[in-house]
Amino acid sequence: MDLLEKLTILSDAAKYDAACTSSGVRRGYQPGMIGNTSSSLMGCCHSFSADGRCITLLKVLMTNCCVYDCKYCVNRRSNDTRRAAFSPRELAELTIGFYRRNYIEGLFLSSGVLRNPDYTTEQMIRSLEILRHDYCFNGYIHAKAIPGTSPELVTRLGLLADRLSVNVELPSEAGLQTLAPDKSKAAILRPMGQIRDEVVQSKAELVKYKHAPSFAPAGQSTQLIVGATGDSDRHILHLTESLYQKYRLKRVFYSAYVPVVENSLLPALDTKPPLLREHRLYQADWLLRFYGFRAEELLTAEQPDFNPLIDPKCNWAIGHLEQFPVEIMSADYETLLRVPGIGPIGAKRIISARRVSHLRFEDLSRLGVVLKRAQFFITCGGRMRSGLRYSASTLVRQLESIQRGELPPDGTAVQLSLFDSAG
Amino acid sequence: MIYQYDGSYEGFLCCVYESYINKEFPIAFCGDEECFSLYPVRCVITISDHARRVQRGLEKMSIPGAQILRRVFLTCMEDKEQRMYAFARKLFSQGGTFLKNQSDEVYHPLAAAIRHMNGEVEKLKGFVRFSDYGGVLGAEIEPKNRVLPLLRGYFCNRCANEAFFIYDRTHRDLLLYANGRSRIMRVDQLQLDLPGEEEVHYRELWKRFYETIAIKERLNPRCQDIRMPKRYRGTMTEFLPTDHERHRNAIPPAAGAAFPGSAAPGGIPAPAKPR
Numbered sequence: 001m002d003l004l005e006k007l008t009i010l011s012d013a014a015k016y017d018a019a020c021t022s023s024g025v026r027r028g029y030q031p032g033m034i035g036n037t038s039s040s041l042m043g044c045c046h047s048f049s050a051d052g053r054c055i056t057l058l059k060v061l062m063t064n065c066c067v068y069d070c071k072y073c074v075n076r077r078s079n080d081t082r083r084a085a086f087s088p089r090e091l092a093e094l095t096i097g098f099y100r101r102n103y104i105e106g107l108f109l110s111s112g113v114l115r116n117p118d119y120t121t122e123q124m125i126r127s128l129e130i131l132r133h134d135y136c137f138n139g140y141i142h143a144k145a146i147p148g149t150s151p152e153l154v155t156r157l158g159l160l161a162d163r164l165s166v167n168v169e170l171p172s173e174a175g176l177q178t179l180a181p182d183k184s185k186a187a188i189l190r191p192m193g194q195i196r197d198e199v200v201q202s203k204a205e206l207v208k209y210k211h212a213p214s215f216a217p218a219g220q221s222t223q224l225i226v227g228a229t230g231d232s233d234r235h236i237l238h239l240t241e242s243l244y245q246k247y248r249l250k251r252v253f254y255s256a257y258v259p260v261v262e263n264s265l266l267p268a269l270d271t272k273p274p275l276l277r278e279h280r281l282y283q284a285d286w287l288l289r290f291y292g293f294r295a296e297e298l299l300t301a302e303q304p305d306f307n308p309l310i311d312p313k314c315n316w317a318i319g320h321l322e323q324f325p326v327e328i329m330s331a332d333y334e335t336l337l338r339v340p341g342i343g344p345i346g347a348k349r350i351i352s353a354r355r356v357s358h359l360r361f362e363d364l365s366r367l368g369v370v371l372k373r374a375q376f377f378i379t380c381g382g383r384m385r386s387g388l389r390y391s392a393s394t395l396v397r398q399l400e401s402i403q404r405g406e407l408p409p410d411g412t413a414v415q416l417s418l419f420d421s422a423g
Numbered sequence: 424m425i426y427q428y429d430g431s432y433e434g435f436l437c438c439v440y441e442s443y444i445n446k447e448f449p450i451a452f453c454g455d456e457e458c459f460s461l462y463p464v465r466c467v468i469t470i471s472d473h474a475r476r477v478q479r480g481l482e483k484m485s486i487p488g489a490q491i492l493r494r495v496f497l498t499c500m501e502d503k504e505q506r507m508y509a510f511a512r513k514l515f516s517q518g519g520t521f522l523k524n525q526s527d528e529v530y531h532p533l534a535a536a537i538r539h540m541n542g543e544v545e546k547l548k549g550f551v552r553f554s555d556y557g558g559v560l561g562a563e564i565e566p567k568n569r570v571l572p573l574l575r576g577y578f579c580n581r582c583a584n585e586a587f588f589i590y591d592r593t594h595r596d597l598l599l600y601a602n603g604r605s606r607i608m609r610v611d612q613l614q615l616d617l618p619g620e621e622e623v624h625y626r627e628l629w630k631r632f633y634e635t636i637a638i639k640e641r642l643n644p645r646c647q648d649i650r651m652p653k654r655y656r657g658t659m660t661e662f663l664p665t666d667h668e669r670h671r672n673a674i675p676p677a678a679g680a681a682f683p684g685s686a687a688p689g690g691i692p693a694p695a696k697p698r
C-alpha cells in the first residue's frame with residue numbers, strides 16, 4: 001500500500017479525536033535540532049478544515065487495526081473497514097516533511113490496539129524515537145497512552161512526548177460497561193494517575209538538575225464523547241471539574257458523537273451530532289478554567305442541562321439577578337469577570353482605563369465589552385444605560401433573541417477562540 | 424499644508440520635527456510619488472539627526488508610547504500618518520497617561536490597527552507554506568499589514584537550521600535567512616522555480632490529509648471562513664494545484680497574484696482574488 005493511501009486511512013480513522021492543540025510548552029530552537037514549540041497560549045493553528053476545526057498537528061493513528069470492540073468506534077474489531085499501519089520510520093519521515101513546510105506544529109499519535117496495549121505502545125515509542133533522535137525533531141508531540149499499557153512503557157512514552165492523553169470517552173461507568181466492554185474506569189484512570197505523578201516529579205527534578213529529562217512537559221488531556229450516552233451536562237461538567245482537580249488535566253475536550261455505527265445501544269445513524277451542546281460545554285469549561293466558576297454554580301439538580309439558546313454565563317447571571325447590576329467604575333476584577341459580555345481582557349482594560357478616565361457606555365465597546373449582553377447587568381457612574389427596557393420576566397427572552405443572531409443559521413456553533421466568546 | 428516624505432519611519436519622524444519647527448499642522452501626508460494636490464506641499468527631507476531627536480523626545484514622554492508609534496507604522500490603518508501625528512502630539516503635550524485608557528479617542532484607532540496586525544501575524548505563523556526548492560525553503564504571503572519584520576524572529580527560530588525566504592507580494596519585501604543571519608530587502612518581482620518530484624509528492628500528501636481530516640457531518644464553512652478568511656488561501660498549499668508555479672509563471676506579473684486556474688478541494692470555493 002502506498003503512503004498516500006495509508007495516510008488517507010489512518011487520518012480518516014483519527015479525525016474523531018477533538019484534541020488538536022500544540023499549547024502548554026515553550027521550547028525555543030536548539031542547535032542541531034529541527035524546530036521549536038509555539039509560545040502562544042492557544043498553540044499555532046496551521047489551517048482550518050471544512051468543519052471549521054483547527055489543524056495544528058498531523059493527527060493520525062499508528063494503525064487502525066484493533067483487537068477491541070468499542071461499540072461507538074469506527075476501528076472496532078467487528079467493523080468491516082480497510083486496515084493499514086505506518087512503519088515507524090515512514091511516519092517519522094512524513095512528520096518531518098510536513099513540519100519543515102510549516103504545514104503542522106508537530107504530531108498527534110494515537111493508535112488502535114494491535115495485538116495488545118504494550119506491543120502497540122512499543123511501535124509508537126519506536127516511531128517517536130526515530131523522530132526525536134534520528135531526525136532531531138524538537139517540535140510538538142502529543143501521544144495517546146493506551147489503557148492497559150505497562151507503567152514502564154508509559155514512562156518511556158512520556159519522555160518522548162510533550163503531552164499525553166488518556167481518553168475517558170464515555171462519561172460514566174455504566175456507559176463504559178455497555179459500549180466499551182474491553183475497558184474499565186480503573187484501567188483508564190490508572191495511567192492518568194501515573195502521568196500526573198510523573199509530571200510533578202519531573203518538574204521537581206528539572207528544578208534541581210537543569211538537564212533532567214522532562215516527562216510530558218505540556219501535561220495531559222482527555223476527551224469526553226457527548227451524546228452517545230444519556231449523561232446530563234451537569235454530570236459531564238462535574239466529571240470535568242474533578243478531572244481538572246484530581247488529575248491536574250490541562251484540557252478536557254468534548255466531542256459531539258457522530259453516529260458511525262448501527263447499534264441498538266447507540267443513537268440512530270441519522271442523528272445529527274449535538275454540536276450546540278458541545279459548544280455550551282466548551283463555554284462552561286472556559287468558565288471553570290478562566291472565570292473562577294465552579295460546576296455546582298452553573299448547573300443544578302433542578303436544571304441539569306444547559307439552555308441551548310443562552311450561553312452558560314448568561315444562564316447563570318439570570319439565576320443570580322440579586323448580584324447585579326455591577327458598577328463598572330468600582331467593581332473588582334472577579335466581579336467584573338462574572339458579568340455576561342465581559343471577559344478577562346475586557347475586565348483588565350476597564351480597570352486600567354477607569355483610573356485615568358470616567359468611562360461611559362460608548363467607551364465600553366471600544367474596550368472589548370459586548371455591550372448587547374453586558375448592558376442588562378451593569379451601571380456606569382451609577383446609571384443604567386439610557387433607553388434600556390427589561391424586567392426579570394422578559395430578560396430571558398431578550399437575551400435569547402440577542403443570541404439567536406449569534407448562532408450560525410444551521411445551529412452549528414463557532415468554536416471558541418480564547419477569551420472572546422465565553423465572555 | 425500637505426507633508427511629502429519618503430515613506431520611511433524616520434521620514435515620518437522628520438515630519439513631526441518640521442511641524443514643530445514651523446509651528447504648523449499638516450492636514451495630510453503623502454509619499455514621494457503620489458502627491459497631486461491643490462494645497463501647498465512641504466517636502467520633508469529625511470535627516471537622521473532630526474529623526475533621532477524626535478524619537479528621543481517621544482521616549483522621554485513615554486517608552487510604550489514610542490513603541491506603539493513605531494509598530495503602528497507597519498499597519499495598513501486608514502489615514503495612518505494623520506492618526507500617528509495626532510498621537511505623537513498628544514504624547515508630547517500630555518505624556519503617556521492616556522495610554523492606560525484604550526477607549527481614548529486618539530489612542531483607540533492605533534490600538535485597533537495594531538490588534539488587527541497582530542491577528543494577521545498570528546495567523547500567518549501558521550498559514551505560511553514553504554516549498555522545498557532544491558534544499559532552500561521558500562514561501563509567499565499576501566498580508567494587508569507589513570508583517571515581515573514581525574514574522575522574522577519567529578521563523579528564524581523555527582527554521583534556524585534551514586535556509587529560507589518569505590516573499591511579501593503586497594509590499595514586495597523579501598525576507599532572507601541562511602546560516603543564522605537574516606535580512607529584509609525590496610524585490611519587485613520574484614520568479615519561482617518549478618517544484619521537484621518530492622515537493623509535489625508532499626503537496627499531494629498534505630492536500631489529501633487536509634481533505635480527509637474534516638468530519639463531513641460537521642461541515643461548517645462559516646466557521647472556517649471566520650477563522651481562516653479567504654484572502655489567506657491564495658498562498659496556501661491545500662488550496663493550490665500541486666504545480667501552481669507553472670500557472671503563475673505563465674501569467675504576466677500584474678495579474679500574477681491571482682490563480683485563475685486553481686482547483687479547490689471538494690466543496691471549498693477557489694481562493695478569492697487578493698485585495
Ligand code: SF4
Binds near residue numbers: 067
Ligand atoms: S480501543 Fe480505541 S481504537 Fe480500539 S475499538 Fe476501542 S476506541 Fe476504537
